[in-house]
């Protein structure tokens with residue numbers, strides 16, 4: 001299996017293009033199930049999760065056509081993909097496909113709304129906690145669905161169609177907000193979702209659904225109101241830039257030092273993370289082209305952080321920030337509040353010489369003078385990239401194994417870093 005080999009020590013200087021967001025692309029692709037007309041998505045990233053979802057959707061009958069590259073188009077430009085669910089040929093989302101990726105469970109919303117019934121395997125995804133689906137089930141039940149869990153499948157039906165109503169999430173859930181919003185778009189009457197996720201990806205999905213004819217207001221706030229319509233139509237929508245990829249490369253530059261333009265990045269999508277990074281002594285500037293990140297000679301300061309739903313510091317940047325703090329002056333306390341088991345990178349960072357003490361949901365990271373290269377592997381996507389960030393400054397060679405995690409969510413990671421001066425390559429280990 002492939003690994004990423006890094007020889008630490010080089011500064012990053014240059015330009016890194018930011019891809020379309022994985023966590024927006026996935027629900028947007030799933031929204032294609034809501035209409036028999038064509039949904040055209042621009043700026044879709046080239047990722048394993050996107051490919052995996054393509055397979056799941058084609059199993060339901062969605063045709064998928066990647067528009068050819070235009071002459072002179074930048075090789076890093078996102079794909080333009082045409083999706084069309086003219087007819088839903090299968091309402092079963094089988095274990096083999098769904099178990100590989102959490103977001104594939106989200107087909108439950110559109111399938112139920114359009115077809116009145118479906119059977120969806122309980123999901124898999126990153127090993128970062130138990131990740132139950134109770135909010136999805138309770139939310140859909142509040143819309144009149146009947147759902148039983150049988151043999152590892154959610155068996156869902158809505159014999160009289162889905163209807164509006166009100167549902168308050170016990171805690172913020174991005175996925176369940178996506179699903180209720182999609183389901184309610186085709187329900188009878190008005191659905192009010194309270195304590196909804198405010199993540200930019202929720203707003204992106206709402207924008208696309210509105211372009212498809214949905215009547216949605218309040219996306220990006222705690223209360224979303226959806227007035228159901230009989231039918232949705234085709235639309236063209238561009239996936240927003242990936243705020244987690246942006247934050248990851250910003251932290252990589254903070255770690256190595258240097259000066260990099262994150263082209264196409266939008267600061268408003270990750271202000272809390274950028275503010276935290278600025279406190280470490282990293283310079284952040286917003287330009288017309290994106291975000292410029294630099295650190296030239298200033299020492300890294302230890303900063304405490306606690307993950308929170310948007311607009312707070314994202315859990316998907318926690319591992320990367322921890323990698324950065326391993327080289328800061330002093331001790332930083334990092335608190336994970338979203339997932340109960342998202343510290344799997346700690347023991348791997350320790351292999352590189354990091355000093356981290358775990359105390360329940362808190363990690364106390366005491367900066368060291370140097371990290372030293374080693375063989376490491378991680379069990380999830382963001383944990384894997386945190387090891388790459390540490391490897392960029394570790395003395396000697398670091399090999400990050402299980403690259404498939406990285407390929408789920410980072411498009412051409414090694415090319416983007418190598419173009420800015422890092423010694424990094426993909427090897428067959």
Ligand SMILES: CC(=O)N[C@H]1[C@@H](OP(=O)(O)OP(=O)(O)OC[C@H]2O[C@@H](n3ccc(=O)[nH]c3=O)[C@H](O)[C@@H]2O)O[C@H](CO)[C@@H](O)[C@@H]1O
Pocket residue numbers: 022023024026102103129130131132133134135136137171172173174175176315316338339340
């Ligand atoms: C593909 C995608 O967009 N994934 C993101 C999405 O995951 P995902 O949508 O799975 O995460 P949620 O926002 O649903 O999870 C938040 C918390 O709610 C809990 N919960 C959720 C649903 C439920 O039915 N019951 C329940 O208890 C979860 O276990 C977790 O502790 O948001 C997370 C939180 O920002 C990110 O880390 C993931 O990268």
Ligand SMILES: C=C(OP(=O)(O)O)C(=O)O
Pocket residue numbers: 023101102103125126128316381382409
């Ligand atoms: C946890 C993540 O993905 P997923 O929800 O698909 O497991 C992530 O993108 O960091």
